[in-house]
Amino acid sequence: MKLNLIKIFIIVFFIANFKIISAQNLVPNGSFEKHFKCPSMTASLEDTVIYNWLWDWGSPDYFCSCATNYLIYGSYWVDVPLNYAGFQYARTGECYAGFALNGTNTLCEITENIKVELKQTLIIHKKYCFSAYLSLSDGSTYSIDGIDVYLSNDNSLIPYHINPCTFNISPQISQRGHGVIDDTLNWVKIKGEYISNGSENHLFIGKYSALSINGIKKNNFIPMNFPWWGLASVYYYIDDVALWPCDTTPPQCDAGKDKTICWGDSVLIGTHNYSDYYYQWKEGINSNFNNQYDSGAIWVSPKYTTTYVLETTDFRYEKSYDTVTVDLCNLKAKEYFVCLGDSLLLNNSIQDSLKHLWKSNVFLNSSSIQSPMCTPTTDVAYIHYIMNSSNTVIGQDTILVKVMDCSPARSDTTICLGDDIYLGNSNYTFTSYIWQPLNYLDNNLISNPLARPPKNITYYVIALDSNGVAHQDSVNINVKPCNLPPEIVVPNIFTPNADGINDIFKYKNEEFWQVQTQIFNRWGQLLFDGKNEERWDGTYQGKKVSEGVYFFHITAKAEGFEKLFEYHGSITVIYN
Incomplete structure (x- = not known):
């Protein structure tokens, strides 16, 4: 009850001393975020869809x-x-x-x-x-x-x-x-x-x-x-x-001064509460912003020393940044790491006759035994109290359990047509990997292969850990036609001599295009007419053509685009 009264006092004090300014941007809904309903096919700027x-x-x-x-x-x-x-x-x-x-x-x-x-x-x-x-x-x-x-x-x-x-x-x-x-x-x-x-x-x-x-x-x-x-x-x-x-000076981003608290306590960070401002917080310098707040001041209760980054967008829609570090006092904790979904045995020691109490008691199979099993879904800190038969605390320890994403594959994602994407999860390394299918991969036996798929695809991976246990995972890659992919590049020499090299008339970057290929001889006779993945093998009516110069007409259309590209030129057939 005492702690709650203290927190209420802090909130009242904070509100009383918090600087609040009136709206400075005279344009309502200037970023077009406020709407009555989400737009559909014919959504225009109407007062039934968007405010103002x-x-x-x-x-x-x-x-x-x-x-x-x-x-x-x-x-x-x-x-x-x-x-x-x-x-x-x-x-x-x-x-x-x-x-x-x-x-x-x-x-x-x-x-x-x-x-x-x-x-x-x-x-x-x-x-x-x-x-x-x-x-x-x-x-x-x-x-x-x-x-x-x-x-x-x-x-x-x-x-x-x-x-x-x-x-x-x-x-x-x-x-x-x-x-x-x-x-x-x-x-x-x-x-x-x-x-x-x-x-x-x-x-x-x-x-x-x-x-x-x-x-x-x-x-x-x-x-x-x-x-x-x-x-x-x-x-x-x-x-x-x-x-x-123009004489208005926008207040800059202010996450407040660095603070020190003890484990289990909460603290208010940030100082802003300005209208016409947008705020985003993230934990750690290298993480992503994923939460937007109405206020630039939030309560946090970190489980270990954490640096918070505040992004402030002012009424001019200009962004500024600040950081604040919340340190935990006298936290001499033993750190353990566990994969998400796995369990960890805490205090794995010889059984004794003493009493034990664990706080907090989340993710535990029991909070009153010597060595409980922990199955956390987020990072968590435990204080382990050791007591005698009179319930007197004779010792205590702090244990910090950090949860890792040990999945072999990255999370599902969307890329633009023509872009590359790494498939692996760099947070954890296994001893061996096998990725399937092989399509569009640079290497299917490494932890983080590079893929360049021309269409939606799902990759599957089997990874072995140091104990020989197999872990299966998958990643869905959704490909959108953001920009035209690289154009196809047509070779000028073709050697269909059955040596396994350059035996098929193929083109660079062809995987991104729907292609129709026509091959003509010098008299204009059509020798080959292939669509999509059909490619000329240097034959006509089942027989090899003679060495010499032939002519191609290629039409290509990228997935998701209507524009048709045409390529004309000559190709020289050589057998030696």
Whole structure:
């Protein structure tokens, strides 16, 4: 009871002294994370799907990792990261918006805008800063600099001319003259400043006038083929929209001072509780962030000395980091390691007539025997008390049990088509391994083989430990068509002489492509017509062809992509 009162006092003291600031980003839901429901196939920025955001023209899209309905290329139509417009992770959280800003076509019906009502009306003569992040979609033929930001007390914008689509407004902030945004891999920041006239309470983002000669560029990459786009040739993802008083200094990330506690106690780490902030914590420098909190201050009860890392995303969506170490006082513990799912016998010693008590009593078959069996699922620390017949403690010991993932294979994962992936689990090493199937592996007899599968596949492994016990495991690799894989490379010499080397007309990187191969002689006669994995062996109607020059026509299409590649050339057949 005393401990609970102390903790309650700490909480009350913490709340009373905790610094809380009001919202500084005047754009509500600037990272597009808050929604009424997950988007489906035709989810646009509507007030029945997402909070705060709307549009005047077109039908801009809402993308989120929780998307449902209508699969395309192995993912949902408006999913994150893979969707009908391309591939991109959210810059913050799991969601973002997207809109078409036409390039060569000037009609209003294919120019989209987005808009939002600000949290408060801007103050007259006050300077405001704006920022947002854009990324060009993989399906765009062009890229532009004509991204405009307009602040107004109007709640909608109507063009005064339909073709070309122009508006009788003067955007206060624009990317024009600052370079086209043509990056499909990263998020590009646009920014600007504006001194308010004191009446603006709505923010609009779009393309509100014609482009200059230097304001549009034909992209030099091959766009993903999305025929349903119609005439739209420029499409941008947008995330992390912010507008704030320029004289506001955002508080930096602060995880607090390092602390020391005794085993079994809890401690509050972190100092932030700012609105418009996002917080993530992780244990250890090399681990991953996987939890998002409403507050930058959390209670922790580590079982051993631990360094916590805090990631803070402020109201401008800029990230900063800090660390705090919680040390355990006088913890002289014996450390033991056990594989997840296995059991460990604690205090394996000669039986005595004394009394024994173990705290905590989790994962134990008994907490009152000399040598209990421990089957932990997480790291755990035990204090072992030794008592005489009068229940007087005459000795104690501390034991720390750390749980390891001893699976031979890594966890299931998703990769992009054309990427490599290591299959093994580096946390634990066995004496021998056998991986199956052999397809796309560099070596199936090592602990961590490298795989480059062109399609979804499951690998199985049997690993022997030092005691000769076999451990079986598997890993599922899901392959998505994020980018076009490496093109096939066709050789120019072919030696079908049955020596086991170069006897089949094969191509480098062919495993990533659906291929049709046609071989012709110099008179144009078709000698071979093979599909998919069928390859020419240098024969025609069961007989070897003569040495000389032949001609090939190869068509190739990558899994998940519609674009067809064609290759023409000659191949020389040699037998010696």
